[in-house]
Amino acid sequence: MANLKARLLGGWLGDRLLRDLVVSNVEPVHRRFRRIRVGASWLGEAPPGAGDKVQIYLPDVGARTYTPFDIGRGSEAFSLLFYLHGDTPGARFARGIEVGNTLRVLGPGRSIPLESLALPIALFGDETSLGIARSVYELEDAGARSTAHLEVSSVDDAGAACAALGLSDATLIVRDDNDGHLEEVARRLSASTRDGGTIVLTGRASSIQKLRALLRSGSRRPQSVKAYWADGKRGLD
Numbered sequence: 001m002a003n004l005k006a007r008l009l010g011g012w013l014g015d016r017l018l019r020d021l022v023v024s025n026v027e028p029v030h031r032r033f034r035r036i037r038v039g040a041s042w043l044g045e046a047p048p049g050a051g052d053k054v055q056i057y058l059p060d061v062g063a064r065t066y067t068p069f070d071i072g073r074g075s076e077a078f079s080l081l082f083y084l085h086g087d088t089p090g091a092r093f094a095r096g097i098e099v100g101n102t103l104r105v106l107g108p109g110r111s112i113p114l115e116s117l118a119l120p121i122a123l124f125g126d127e128t129s130l131g132i133a134r135s136v137y138e139l140e141d142a143g144a145r146s147t148a149h150l151e152v153s154s155v156d157d158a159g160a161a162c163a164a165l166g167l168s169d170a171t172l173i174v175r176d177d178n179d180g181h182l183e184e185v186a187r188r189l190s191a192s193t194r195d196g197g198t199i200v201l202t203g204r205a206s207s208i209q210k211l212r213a214l215l216r217s218g219s220r221r222p223q224s225v226k227a228y229w230a231d232g233k234r235g236l237d
Contacts, residue, residue, distance in 0.1 A: 010201045018057055018104040024077065030160040031128070034094055037070075038103060039077030047071060048078060048108035050115050052137045055106040061089040063106060066227070067131035067136065080196055081134075081165070083127045112128075112200060112226050122143035122192035122221075124185060124211060126175070126203040126227045127158055134165045136200070147192045149185050151175045179210055184212035193221040205230035219231060 025037035046070040048054065055063035074099040082094035097103075114121070114135060121136050123129070125148070133148040137140035148170035152158035155172045162170050171188060173181050189199050189211070198221060201208045211224070 003106060017106060019106075020066055021054075021099055021103045023099055023101045023103065026097055029164045030157060031083070032086065032157050033161040034082045034097070035079055035162075035164070036082070041076055043076040043078075046108065047076075047112070049110075050175075051112040051201065052140055053111035054080070054108050056093075057104040058089055058093050061093075063089040063110075064093070065134060067111070068088070068108065069131050069134040071138075074080060076210070079162070081131045083130075084177075086126065098155065103134055106229075112202070112224050114139060114200075117198040117200070117224060118196060118222065119193070120147070120197040121199060121200050122146070122189045123148045123200045124150070124189060124202065124208075125228075126151050126207070127153070129202045130161055130165060130167065131157075132200075132202055133162075133167055133170060137167060144231040146197075147171070147188075149173065149188050149192075150157050151181060151185065151203070165218075173221075182207060182210050183214060186211055196222060199223045202223045203228055 013074055019040070019042060021038055021040050023038055025033045029035050040165050048071055052068060053065050057063050066080045068080060070079040072078065081152050084091045084094060105112040112132065118149055125133060129150060136148065138144050139146065146165060150158060150170055150172050152172050153175055155174060159171050162168060173185060176180060193199055199215065201211055201223060208225060208227055
């Protein structure tokens with residue numbers, strides 16, 4: 001049964017809040033990732049900023065949140081990356097997207113205001129964070145000074161997607177079932193911001209919580225935090 005938000009967005013409320021984006025390109029980045037290009041004339045008046053979010057309405061399910069990147073200046077378009085993880089509603093929806101489809105969305109809206117953060121940025125995340133990692137690398141003057149440190153299930157899978165997105169220098173660390181890998185991540189985040197900057201923590205809620213505890217005894221750099229998902233729960237905003 002559809003949840004309350006899904007029912008509301010599928011009815012009169014959705015007609016008032018949702019806006020349409022048309023898919024102009026679909027690219028299988030890897031067997032576990034798809035990149036799409038979407039656009040609409042209304043983006044000329046309300047373009048997303050770096051680190052913003054859009055929430056795509058999935059009929060009978062609700063909304064799932066993604067990070068726009070490759071935001072075209074004056075082209076009224078941007079890209080989204082989908083992680084095809086298992087048989088989740090979001091993954092099933094993403095596998096079915098074709099050129100010419102219309103996506104109904106909420107937003108763009110604020111999520112992590114990258115342009116207001118002190119550079120360089122040291123980003124932590126996982127396979128769901130590749131969109132915002134790309135956004136970090138696109139920031140003017142960020143360049144090679146910003147870094148991405150990602151916990152992943154497969155270095156081969158995530159590495160192929162990173163290469164396609166221009167993130168070949170991202171550090172990929174295999175996720176340990178006991179989270180022992182997070183000590184190494186914390187050391188890398190601290191080292192990357194030793195001379196200044198901001199630590200941005202995204203992805204799995206439990207990993208973020210443990211990293212924040214580890215960082216209390218190390219880096220004193222400002223942090224920006226946004227959990228994208230939690231074990232046993234649907235996608236978070």
